Amino acid sequence: MTVRYIGQRLLEVLLVLWLAATLAFGALQWAPGDPAQVLLAASGASPQEVAALRQRLGLDDPPLQQYLRYLLDLVRGDLGRSWLHGRPVGRMIAEQFPSTAALALAATSIGVLLGVSLGTLAAIRRTTWLDKAITALAVLGLSTPIYWSGLLAILLFSLTLRWLPATGEGTWRHLLLPALTLGITLSGAIARVVRVRVGEALSQPYVTAARARGLPPLWVLVVHVLRVALGPAVAVTALQFGFLLGGAVVTESVFARRGLGRLLLGAIVSRDMPVVRGVVLVGALSYVLVNLLGDAVQAWLDPRLRDRAP
């Protein structure tokens, strides 16, 4: 990977982030309701007080000025203040971030481990009962809503068997059920892609050549087939990170966990738009960064991609 390629990608990422930030700004502008009134609704403020607050929040400034100030604040890492609590959105997000990050990391690990091994197994035993069973399991995992499988997991492991706590957090025991629920769904998507890619790679000329040279089958599978087939698997994992962020909202709700998802949901219900915007922007930023990382790992795995810089 050349420096130029990396520079080009970074420029692309910046462009995408700028567009995303602009869309998020637009969403806030179009949202009906006067934030100043929302803020003061509970205390029954007078029109003068509302007007004063509007001025303090800069809501009376021309839209372009508000937009530029917003972009400038974003660049400095300032996501604004919550309408409801008056606290900096950045700090509120930082407080909830570790909990969601732990969930995402655990779920991704489970998803990748299960997905890659099951997908490979299905591919090398194509059209046998094992392939059919794994394919069926993968599509079932993909189709099961986490808000249902999560409840079933609670019913089985917490209420009936009493092995694991249903809600709360702090230890790995609290993390296990939510991470499994999310990770198994993820593994379905990964297994499907790995199965197809490994399947394609198995009949490629370079694999036939490797076998013809008398290399042991397992060596050919791991070194020649998997190395190339894992590239798309990495791409899918990176793309599924978006599903993971959305899934975290649902999972945190099902298992009553702290985290960005709960923060977002609460903010949507109370129409605390700066918090909604902040969480969505942080979500978009991490999604884009994870995909950038995915591209880099892919190029490292498959040398052919390095010359094909867009």
Added chain:
Amino acid sequence: MIRWAAPPRRPLRRQPATLVALAWLALVVTAALAAPALAPQGPLAADAARALLPPGRGAPLGTDFIGRDILARLVWGGRWTLQMSAVALALAVGLGLPVGLSAGSLGGRVETLLMRLVDALLAFPTLLLALTVVAVLGRGLGPVALAVGLASAPPYARVARSVTREVRRQPYILAARAVGASSWRIALRHILPNAAPTLIAFAATQFGWVLLNGAALNFLGLGAPLGAPEWGAMLAEGRGYLRDAPWASFFPGLVLTLTVLSANLVSDGLQEASGQQ
């Protein structure tokens, strides 16, 4: 043992799983349409004396916490859930297909501009994008359908564009151009029909997705009004009685899963029948 050779393709009628999935989808749609005949008491008929009854006589799938029949609610709920998903899917395809098709067949600046916009939208994870739209529009089933549809349009545009680009490379497109067909004629009469199998298969997948995401928003309490028999909302209501009446959340989840599964199986079946993996 490792099987190195590629498998052959199978026509739709030789795929039992796909046929079963189609039958289930037909059943769900028919039940929703025939709801007044199948469950004349309606989805809201409550009877406190019959609260939280387990599945059995009189209530095949049990009753919920205020004695409403779960099966009747599922049948009526199909109307809410399927309508929401149909609106969302129509929106996703209606917005995504023209964008993807014109980007893919016209190329050049149009393509760059359109795909940059799609990329920016794709930077938002689907469910987060839908949640943002709900945050702007407010809660309700209409906003949820709109939100999920809008959030699913960028991926559809992406796929439409990549299929279009693939078809555009075929020799018969060059032939059409050589005899002087216009770009629009090539896009609509030559590219679209040949891209159709993939586009339809992906629409089936998307149907599963909008169903899942729409029901998720309802589960989170952002969609259907309180007490409405929407499947995701039923699941959320039943969740409070998980210990005493697991059937109140089990069956809505099961119906939802089977429907999404069927959509995915149909999509896979279509792809296998047309020779793609």
